[in-house]
Amino acid sequence: MQKQDFYHSLILQAKGLIGDEPNMIANMANLSALLWMSLEDINWVGFYIMDGDDELVLGPFQGKPACIRIPVGKGVCGTAVAMQQTQLVEDVHLFPGHIACDAASNSEIVVPVYRNGKVVAVLDIDSPSLARFDEQDKQGLEALINAFELTLGA
Known part of the structure; x- marks a missing residue:
């Protein structure tokens, strides 16, 4: 299956899971599980939620225990918030200030979630593989997050 078709199917599944549910945490839990089941060659998937204006806190996830708090502007997750854009990192060991929650991780993608124009x-x-994620993954995951953002309301 081509990646574009894979993500189209994944988004349809996600909409079926979360389309009528307004609770953000419940939807994050189901999306984490869906991505964990569906994506190959990953060792962690989940959400970090804004806690105030300057810190992310661990949300629903699948994988090994993770870092609990990440300051905005630090690591790949904090950089995604600070820059308000997806971070696609082929080699996390070359990313300035990378926070290594799991030493087995070698590449990472982080997609911001918005509500009312603000990263939430x-x-x-x-x-565990270098360069696991590409532009098609970025586009597919951003489209998935766009579908999730529709459940967040105003």
């Missing part, structure tokens, strides 16, 4: 969370996915 990030989706974080790690892989």
